[in-house]
Amino acid sequence: MKPKTSVYIATSVDGFIARPDGGLDWLEHDSGNDDYGFHGFIASVDSMILGRATYEQVLGSGVEWPYTGKHVIVPSTTLSAGDVPEELRGEVEIASGEPSELLAILERQGFKHAYVDGGVTIQRFLRAGMIDELTITYIPVLIGDGIPLFGALDGDIKVRHLSTNSFDSGIVQSLYQVAR
């Protein structure tokens, strides 16, 4: 069975996941001690499909690799295994192919639940009908322009609302199940 796929993403109320240059400053929001369920979410996945641009942004940010212990596939036709920093070679795999092919790679390795992240990658997987759950965290700001969470589709996709929570910080988080 193909692994379950989940998106867990923060968006401005006007639907952007980053500024045009990838900037996330608008995300820095007083959240107190709440992580909005991210810890529990990340503990529930054993693998990731991490978009190439987001992967390179994380690598270039200088922060410690945040996904230790997860098997990460970076979809790319231009990177190769040799481009992966040595210390990540056991965990990060470069692969190309359609969403279903990338999930088949994870399936063959026995993975059960993949976190799908990165703007282009989320849109590709949604369009291919390869997302099971969407957790959308709405940051209470309009930023007017940027990288959109959603993109073109081949047809309507109905989603099933599972739950919504709001927080004192003004953040609203909705969990939707996507009809595959």
Add this chain to the structure above:
Amino acid sequence: MKPKTSVYIATSVDGFIARPDGGLDWLEHDSGNDDYGFHGFIASVDSMILGRATYEQVLGSGVEWPYTGKHVIVPSTTLSAGDVPEELRGEVEIASGEPSELLAILERQGFKHAYVDGGVTIQRFLRAGMIDELTITYIPVLIGDGIPLFGALDGDIKVRHLSTNSFDSGIVQSLYQVAR
């Protein structure tokens, strides 16, 4: 004092208020007997700024004029008073000008709370900092393309989350206060 301004609008989860051709078929959602607070909302306004395209769509739809008892301003530089159907001339006013000028017209007539509707008009009023409250009703579907709720801004606009409710139908409704 300028009237309070409120937006009350339904959007797909991917941020569209209509299909590219204005179609609203995706909105027809089993809502049981719930009107998601619309009755209470409409009872709270005494006036409207109703975008020209939406106004013409309502007129052309053949349904009975739904805003009887509200003073309606239709922002337009091309329509004139003579274009308004005779039976609506007491209630519908054509006016041009910046959002603040349109609100000044309502203020001079003593109106206290205006419902701002129509895609272009909502975006213009938001950009001009002339919206006080946003009620966003999220329909659980992704439609991929259409007329977006939000548009370009001159800078970030912080919003304050006031409340969110979810319904058995899968609809989620959030109320935000906009910093003018």
